[in-house]
Each structure stands twice: as structure tokens, then as C-alpha cells.
Amino acid sequence: MCKLNEAAVNKITEICDRYTNENTPLMMILSDIQNEYGYIPLEVQEIVSEKTGISVAEIYGVVTFYSFFSLTPKGKYVIGCCLGTACYVKGAQQVIDKFAEILEIKPGGTTKDGLFTLDALRCIGACGIAPAVSINGKVYPKMTPAMVQDVIDQYKKEEEGQA
Amino acid sequence: MVNIKIEGISYQVEEGLTILEAAKACGYEIPSLCAFNHGECNQGSCRVCLVEVTGARGLVASCVYPVAEGMEIKISTPAAVEARRASVELLLSNHNKNCQQCDKNGQCELLNVAYLTGARDDMFKGSMSEPHIDRIAPGLVRDTTKCILCGRCIERCKNAHGLGILGFENRGFETFVAPAEDRSFADSPCIQCGQCVNVCPTGALMENSEITKIDEAFKSGKHVIVQAAPAVRAALGEEFGYPIGTPVTGKMIAALRRLGFERVYDVNFGADLTIMEEGTELLGRLTNGGVLPMITSCSPGWINYAEYNYGDLLPHLSSCKSPHQMQGAVIKSYWAEQNGIDPKDVFVVSVMPCVAKKFEKEREQEKVNGIADVDAVITTRELARMIKRSGILFNKLPDEEWDQDIMGDYTGAGVIFGVTGGVMEAALRTVYFKLTGKEKEGIEFKEVRGHEAGIREASIDINGTVVNVALASGMKSAKVLLDEIKEGKSKYHFIEIMGCPGGCINGGGQPYVRSCFLPNEDDDILDTYKEKRANALYSEDERQVIRQSHNNPQIKELYDKFLGEPNSHKAHELLHTSYAAREGFNPVDEK
Numbered sequence A: 001m002c003k004l005n006e007a008a009v010n011k012i013t014e015i016c017d018r019y020t021n022e023n024t025p026l027m028m029i030l031s032d033i034q035n036e037y038g039y040i041p042l043e044v045q046e047i048v049s050e051k052t053g054i055s056v057a058e059i060y061g062v063v064t065f066y067s068f069f070s071l072t073p074k075g076k077y078v079i080g081c082c083l084g085t086a087c088y089v090k091g092a093q094q095v096i097d098k099f100a101e102i103l104e105i106k107p108g109g110t111t112k113d114g115l116f117t118l119d120a121l122r123c124i125g126a127c128g129i130a131p132a133v134s135i136n137g138k139v140y141p142k143m144t145p146a147m148v149q150d151v152i153d154q155y156k157k158e159e160e161g162q163a
Numbered sequence B: 001m002v003n004i005k006i007e008g009i010s011y012q013v014e015e016g017l018t019i020l021e022a023a024k025a026c027g028y029e030i031p032s033l034c035a036f037n038h039g040e041c042n043q044g045s046c047r048v049c050l051v052e053v054t055g056a057r058g059l060v061a062s063c064v065y066p067v068a069e070g071m072e073i074k075i076s077t078p079a080a081v082e083a084r085r086a087s088v089e090l091l092l093s094n095h096n097k098n099c100q101q102c103d104k105n106g107q108c109e110l111l112n113v114a115y116l117t118g119a120r121d122d123m124f125k126g127s128m129s130e131p132h133i134d135r136i137a138p139g140l141v142r143d144t145t146k147c148i149l150c151g152r153c154i155e156r157c158k159n160a161h162g163l164g165i166l167g168f169e170n171r172g173f174e175t176f177v178a179p180a181e182d183r184s185f186a187d188s189p190c191i192q193c194g195q196c197v198n199v200c201p202t203g204a205l206m207e208n209s210e211i212t213k214i215d216e217a218f219k220s221g222k223h224v225i226v227q228a229a230p231a232v233r234a235a236l237g238e239e240f241g242y243p244i245g246t247p248v249t250g251k252m253i254a255a256l257r258r259l260g261f262e263r264v265y266d267v268n269f270g271a272d273l274t275i276m277e278e279g280t281e282l283l284g285r286l287t288n289g290g291v292l293p294m295i296t297s298c299s300p301g302w303i304n305y306a307e308y309n310y311g312d313l314l315p316h317l318s319s320c321k322s323p324h325q326m327q328g329a330v331i332k333s334y335w336a337e338q339n340g341i342d343p344k345d346v347f348v349v350s351v352m353p354c355v356a357k358k359f360e361k362e363r364e365q366e367k368v369n370g371i372a373d374v375d376a377v378i379t380t381r382e383l384a385r386m387i388k389r390s391g392i393l394f395n396k397l398p399d400e401e402w403d404q405d406i407m408g409d410y411t412g413a414g415v416i417f418g419v420t421g422g423v424m425e426a427a428l429r430t431v432y433f434k435l436t437g438k439e440k441e442g443i444e445f446k447e448v449r450g451h452e453a454g455i456r457e458a459s460i461d462i463n464g465t466v467v468n469v470a471l472a473s474g475m476k477s478a479k480v481l482l483d484e485i486k487e488g489k490s491k492y493h494f495i496e497i498m499g500c501p502g503g504c505i506n507g508g509g510q511p512y513v514r515s516c517f518l519p520n521e522d523d524d525i526l527d528t529y530k531e532k533r534a535n536a537l538y539s540e541d542e543r544q545v546i547r548q549s550h551n552n553p554q555i556k557e558l559y560d561k562f563l564g565e566p567n568s569h570k571a572h573e574l575l576h577t578s579y580a581a582r583e584g585f586n587p588v589d590e591k
Helices: A006-017 A026-037 A042-052 A056-065 A085-089 A092-103 A145-162 B019-025 B078-093 B109-117 B152-161 B195-199 B211-219 B236-240 B249-258 B267-288 B300-309 B311-316 B323-338 B356-360 B380-389 B412-418 B422-436 B475-486 B525-543 B553-563 B569-575
Strands: A077-082 A116-121 A133-135 A138-140 B002-006 B009-013 B050-053 B071-074 B140-143 B166-169 B176-179 B205-207 B223-228 B263-266 B346-352 B376-379 B454-462 B465-473 B494-498
Touching (some): A006 A026, A006 A042, A026 A056, A042 A056, A077 A092, A085 A092, B009 B019, B152 B166, B152 B195, B195 B205, B211 B223, B211 B380, B223 B249, B223 B267, B223 B323, B236 B380, B249 B380, B263 B323, B267 B323, B267 B412, B267 B422, B267 B553, B267 B569, B300 B311, B300 B356, B300 B475, B311 B475, B323 B346, B323 B553, B323 B569, B346 B380, B356 B376, B412 B422, B412 B525, B422 B454, B422 B465, B422 B494, B454 B475, B465 B475, B475 B494
Parallel strands (some): A077 A116, B002 B071, B223 B263, B223 B346, B346 B376, B465 B494
Antiparallel strands (some): A077 A133, A133 A138, B002 B009, B050 B071, B140 B205, B166 B176, B454 B465
């Protein structure tokens, strides 16, 4: 353990301390850590285990149960393709397949440059604009496979502009 | 009391019982996977014990559904029979059914319940979950193709040790039970005690069998010596139909001899040796201001726990090896020398109630000049398998005696090592003598006795010297004593810690206690088996003429001729070891 720096350890400890009065604090702690760092590796789970008395295996079980939690760092841009019923019948599978093909990753994976993560989502409540894709909170309505390349290029261009 | 009907017949049963318990009291054994039901399961998730109940919506799981006034229960309606069969078929549909390759064959609860419910048609044949198999740890094997996700192992690890090494990972069809990150037991802070093996209904968790190692040693023509631990004799009989708590020492010796072992020794001699060394160490620490409290070091599960979780308290541990390691070292030095045999040609087998001993014997710190004290460790269960495959009819064996050369004598003090409080009592008998120059009247120290998990303590006044002692078995209890030491609040001089709740009699290598396979035992056998096994050992202690380790004549001879005196340089070289703090989740290479 302890590849973590002191600041990270302090931050995680602080997050755990936020919920000391809760009966079942685990979900809240893990959500905060996921939001803060974008992922929850084993080293972090060990600290949470120490603070809460919940075993590492149980925490790991929760992290792997919910797709919202991640064990590995997510990319700078998280592409969430909705595969809920409405999006699916409108062709969402073809859209996510196209993303996977162009980015050369499987759903759940992250590109080697750390720029993109591709996630399959269940219904995000945007059935009226199906198939919907959400990238870092920005929603792209009525996606088609043909539009995928353009969307990716847009983010790549933005990235180059910043560089 | 509440009035219920089962199959139309009226009964009065206690309030608060589950249907399963109430039915049992009325003379019905509803087919279930609750042969081991101390609440240590995923609470009703297996759906095997379904019954029809008036007023309930659909069928109910009788193991969790409480009885109520006026309830009518039907067990044998076509719908209930069919539903129970379907539940078992569902469990079997994702199960590795190579039963003849499985060491659990004959003691598998799933196979038993499949027989009872008539599940044999492969009703739901289809895809199988991905297998996760761990054969790396010396003590334990995990094979998820046989797991039914009942969760008993997870609960047992938490209840016994507060550890929770195992957990459910992923979800849905991909769910499996494993240490975090699907690591091996060897790469997680697992203490390899084997309590999870004791409760697993199938062959998903098993000891790492070493029977083939012994076969190979015989084949290579080595001098194969066997030594059996005290707790084995208190439980081995169960594998051959004897009531729980029947000591089978004489028949066990006869069986070991018929299996071809060149010498059959009792680890009790090693236990007496441990008391000489550990007692002397304790007296030394008491008089020279050494690190106190001193903690016993016989239980390798406990040693693993200490190294993972209390690295800063390791100086409190006695430096003594455990009895079978000590005896192995003596066999490979003194015995080999006396018999003119090269230690490299000696193969020492230990029969243990324990799976952590399989790990212990591999420790580098245990070796003497690069030679391991012990070459193979088999559990009580593995010994039973060896006896059965050799066609030996155990109950027809005569009672025989241990081999008597060099290390045949043993005392009652050694016998009680197998139960929590035993090492403490044995040590006190000798410490009492060393401090007062005479034996304690009545010999026994009953205040430290017990057979359950938890903490016991006592203050023993030995001629004005007060020795405060405490005992714990199961790491959940041990943690309380250890945290006291850490905070500087411990008032004790001497602490005995055993890894498994109740001590070695309830070790991870002992015969399974399953009510479904023990029709002649009482209904409360899961509450009483530890006490019965403990009593088997205490009765053997009482039968011994010599009951204090320091009075064992061959122990005296060993010191006179070979070791010098307790804690001598030679004794340290052979009989003592060292410990090192370990990281629980050490980094592992990417697979």
C-alpha cells in the first residue's frame, strides 16, 4: 500500500469523516471519492476500510457492483452512450459500436492517451431525443453512427487548441 | 406458543421460530441447504427450502419465514416439491458437475440436496459463469466453478476474525466470491485458517491437498515419519461414524502404522518441548524485565494475523516454534543422528487440524540450515481420505501405542494444547513448579478452561507472585487484547491466542460438522461439538500418569543428551523462530 501521497490520504480521510454520523456511509463516501478523483483504486479502498471498519473485500464488491464507480482512472472526456430501451430501438448499439471502432477501445475502456473513456449507460431519461450520448454532462441528441467521427474530432481539436 | 398446522396436522410451537425450525421440532426435515445454519449465509437466497403457506403470496423460503398463529404449512404439495427441485436445478445449472473429481464428494451438501429433491435433469442447461481459480496459497484452494454464492464463507470470516477477506465481486451472472481484486489468498491479508473451508457447502473452498507429496516420498524410498497433533484424535473418529467427542487415539496410531509410516509419533512430545522452551522464556521475561505480556506462538493463523495487522507488537510473541515444527526439527537432527540417517533422506509428515500449518511449514524463518522441519502437512480430513482409500476398516482396528523410541513419552499437558486455554494451562503447570519447586496440588488450572470463542482472564497467585493471564481464540477476540497492549493498558503477563474460535479442536482442517450427514447427533450439535471435542482431550489428560511437561522423562533425556538446557544456544537454533511484519495487499504483477 501507500503509493498515495499525504495530501490524497488526508483528503480521503476528510471525506470519510464527513459521514461519521451515518449508519451506512459507504455509498456516500465512495460517491464523493469517485467525483473527486474519477476512480477508486484498492489503496484508497484500504483507507476507507480502516476508517469505516468495513472489509476491503466488501468495499471492492460495492465498487465492482455499481457501474458508476471505477477502479481505473477515467479519461478526460467520458462518453456515455445511452443503451436504454428507447435509445436502443433507435439504434444506440450502432452508435456505441462506432465509438468503440474509432477509439479502438471496448465499452468501459479508456484510450491510451487518457483522453476518452467509453461507457454504456442505462436510461438517462432523455428518451425524446434518442439515441442520446452524454459527454462530460453535455448531451448530444439523435446521434447516428455517421456523426460519431465529427464529435470525436471536435474534442480532439479542442485539446490541440489548448496544447 | 403459537398454533400451526403442518400437512393438515395441528402442532404447538414456540413463537419466533422460522418455519424450517418449527417443522424440525415437529418431525419434518424440509430439504434445504441449511445443514449449517447459524445465520451464516446469504439469508434465504438459495430458495431451496420453499413451502406453501396459507395467506402468503406464492411459496416462501422456510429458513427465513417466521411461523404465525393459525399458519398452515404444506411441504409435500406438487407445487412445493416442483419448486424446490427447480431451485436446486438452477443452482446446478451454473455448477461444475465433475463430482468424481471433487474432494468434497460424499460430503457435498449440494449433491445431497439434489438427491433429496430429485434434481437430475439438467432442466436449465446453458452458459456458465467465467471460472476463477486460486491454487497459489499453500493452505487453501478456491474454485468458483463450484460456488453457489451462499456467502457462508464471507460471514464466517467476519464472525470468527472480523476480517472479511472474501466478498462478492461484480454482479448478476458475473458475480463470484473472492478476496478483493480476485487476488489469491496468498496476496491478501488472509490468515489461511480455513474456517471458510469448514462452512463451504460444496468443494468451492478446500484445503490444498498434499497427499500426493506423501505418495511421492514413499515412492522415492525416503524415511517417512508421521506425527499427529492432539486435536486430530478428538475428531478423526467422526469421519468413520463415531459420535462427536470420541477420542480415537489408539485406532489412529494403528491406521498410521498400516499406511506405512516408519515411525508414528505424537506431536504432544513437541508440545511438552514447547512448554519447556516457552515456560523458560516467560520466566526469563518476568524476571529480567523482558517485553510483556508474552503471547503464545503455536497457532500459525494467529501468527499470520499478527504479521499483517500488528507488526509493532511482534516482540510480544514468544520466539518458540509451534510444537510440530519443533518436533520436526528434533526428528531431523537428534533422531536422524541417533539412527545414522542423513536428514535429507527424512520426510516428516504432520497430521494437523489446521490448514495454516501448510503455510507455516513453508516459512523461511522455520528452516534449519536450509532444511524444512516438516515436509508435508495433511489435515484430519485428508488423513481420513488416506485411510479410506487404503481399505482400512477403521472401526475394526486394534488400539495401538505410539512409537516409544526417543520421543514416545508425552504428558497430559501436551494433550490439552488442542483446545483454547490448553497451552496456557500446560505452561502454568510448569511455571508453577519452576517458581515454587513443587507441583501444584490438584494439577489443573480450571479457571483458564473453555471451548468457545471470546476472551477469558484469570489472576494466578503462585506463592505470592501474581501472574495475570488472558486467552482469546478467533481474531475478533484477539484484537481486543492486542489493542489494549497497543494503548499501553494491558495488565497481563501472559496471553494465549489461538486462530480458530475454540482452538485447534475447531480448526480449519477438522471434519465437517453438518447435521444432514450426522443423523444420530442431537439437533443442537452445532452448538455442542466444540465442547464435546474439548472434553475428549481433557479426558485423555486425566488418564495420563504424568501431567506436567517438565516431568516427561524423554524430554529430560533430550535436554541431557542433546539440547543442554531450555533456551540454550542449540535450542534456539532448532526450536525458535522469528517474525516479520507483512503488507496485506502487497503489489502483484499485472496478470
